[in-house]
Amino acid sequence: MSELLQFLFSGLTVGAVYALVALGFTIIYNASDVVNFAQGEFVMLGGMITWFAYQAGLPLPLAALVAILATAALGVTLNKLAIEPARGAPVVSLIIITIGASVFIQGAAQQVFDKQIHSFPAFSGDTPLRVLEATIQPQSLWVIGGALVVFVGLWLFFTRTLIGRAVLATSNNRLAAQLVGINTNFVMTLSFALSAGIGALAGVLATPITLTAYNVGIGFALKGFAGAMLGGMGNPKGALVGGFLIGLIEALTAGYLSSTYKEAVAFVVILLVLFFMPQGLFGSKSTERV
Amino acid sequence: MTLLSIEGLGIAFGGIKAVHDVSLKVDPGEIVSIIGPNGAGKTTLFNMISGIYQPDSGCVLLEGEDVTGMAPFRLASRGMSRTFQNLQIFQNMTVLENAIAGFHLQERGAVLADLLHLPSSRRRARAAEAGARALLARVGLERAADREAGSLSYGSLKRLEIARALALRPKVLLLDEPAAGCNAVETEEIDQLIAEVAASGVAILLVEHDMKLVMRISSHVVVLDQGEKIAEGAPAEVSRDPAVIAAYLGSEEAAHADG
Amino acid sequence: MPRLSAKSATLLVLAALVVVSPLFFPSGYYYRVGALIFVNGLAVTGIVILTGYAGQISLGHAGFAGIGGYACALAPVHLGLPPALAAVLGVLISGALAYLVGRPILRLKGYYLAVATLGFGILVSMVLNNERQLTGGPDGIIVPDLGLRGLLKDWGLNISNGEFWYFFCGIALLIGAWIALNLRQSPTGRALRALHGSEIAAQTVGIDVARLKLQAFVISAVYASVAGSLLALQNKFITPDVAGFMHSIEMVTMAVLGGAGSVLGAILGAGVLTLLPQVLTVFAEFEQLVLGLVMMLMMIFLREGLLPSLLRKLRGRDE
Known part of the structure; x- marks a missing residue:
């Protein structure tokens, strides 16, 4: 029993990271129909930049803020320089662009930082908290709490603010949104900034537990995508639930089956979802316009 | 037996009924035209008949067999062929x-x-x-x-x-605004082509905005307005129908007023 | 003057390159580089079929190369198969896996294939890294000799190991290119290019889109598998890197650099990106930076790739 609880805790912790990545996918996907394969790199950058700034002498909270802002700026740059010029390009070209961006950012991180594995101190110390018969790291609570706060924040933003509603309108019908005077370019910029910032936040929160290095991004991308797909592509609630589920399945696999092959979970889930319910848990059937 | 028969076909998008309870029949050699103001649901109807959309209600019978919601490529092998309002050409080929x-x-x-x-x-x-x-x-x-x-x-x-659509040697041919954007000479040519194809025994279902063309070549006209069939009959009958005039001219006038 | 068909022209250019290039080799080492270019060219020809013809993308094709390579390492030892048959076994396994993975995915939008193949590639490379007893883990494993060169020697044809693999891979590339070019102008190839142009229209002319995409995926997986086998056999050694994510990315980049829609173009791309690290030793350091940049720049500015864009320019000047 205590073993199971322990696995559940660790599953919720990584699941929260995947949920944040999945939310990042969802924001950009809804705004533009683009699946941004560089999403995982934002997580990597969040961790790496924080580490770098912290090494350079900045206090941790400030270092984290710098990392989030810098990554958000990079997300906007990515949109301006690589996604916007290719508007209307076939899906395959957009995939190649964003995966190219992912590989490029990895390469740049290798040069700017290094190839080592890094970490920085947990926010509230390392003393594990006892819950029932298991223990949980205080940092885990930061990660899980972070995912929930971001989700609620996004929900308020999209339903309660004018800008958020504009983004939603654009995702429903780009042309109509333009016709009623919504600046869709601004919506795209905002979506990339938000999505990159959230990715970086995930990196900041998770690094004390999961550690970081230049090449961790692609794994996060794969698992975040699996979460988004399991929940139903484009559905924020689905992204949250899907991300947590992937984390839980992974932790249980690692605990009861094999810690090596927990990495296979994302791939297997993707295949199973595709086989049995392509719309995911919360997705609706979509009708392509002709 | 009727070649193509549509019974009570309907579909809704996000709660809005795009097409509701539409029925019609096409026999070999016949040209049946579907007319109606913009947004009447003509293309949506075509997309349901040709298997691109899954209808919520009703059925499509091809040679008496229920083919409702069948994948387009299967319908093609059963003799249904179509063109598109906004052109679907293989741009990457000659x-x-x-x-x-x-x-x-x-x-x-x-x-x-x-x-x-x-x-x-x-x-x-x-x-x-x-x-x-x-x-x-x-x-x-x-x-x-x-x-x-x-x-x-x-x-x-x-x-x-x-x-390309004729290459399939179809039994039923769905033409979605074949003359849209064409000049008078081109329209004339398309007009002739459609008549020839129908004369060879193909059942033709036509959506077209060019009323002269419709009145000239149709054997039967079906009028849609806001997703529902409001009238049908021979071209001359339909053009005299008050409901049609109201729906059609109403929207025409509105269009003029806008412009 | 009778005009040369694009297919014959491509094959002639390739054959000429294979035969003439050795005249300019500064050292025997370049036979090895040449053979490497041919192997990569073969793998990338498979990408042409999948991406250039059918408009689909795989981010895990190196997984199939890994299967082809490790089949040549493992099947002779564990199943007693001769290496050539081991390569055939690799092809069968790769084809079957491509079918199983591709079947549910190819009914859906393009990025699902990208993600699923990405996961597939990572999975294969993980198995190769972790099943140490079988695969030797990250250190790699020895691959038995193909034995063909010995046979040739018995028949009185004595060539160096470098020369043998150069010409063997050159011939393999020519056959692969011939098949890809056959496909292009065939009914199946036309249907693939049609669904690339418009899936909706392809459906309405009776093309079973999902089935054809699956065929293209399986065929291209077979190309990658054969390339992996050739690589393993000529190196007589193989490591899990052959199945790694970066190898998949290399394949895609080679194709889009030269031109994914053109067999010759893609092989040109393979040539450039294979030669680059040989000429510039610092390249290895910046490989990811360069590959990522090439992918983005090509898709934004020169979507057709170098060779087709160049040919279009030349043709434009003629008229």
């Missing part, structure tokens, strides 16, 4: 290749034969090419055969799409 693609069901064969360029593969490809060239000649595009499809004029692309 004009000739576009026409040959229409012969897919006749020219397809073992993949291995295609990979190894076996005689059987060459024979199939040659036959399809000959057929495609003949069709291009029929629509007046034989001299453009080797051009990239993307380089043709709008009117020529419309004819290319019709040629």
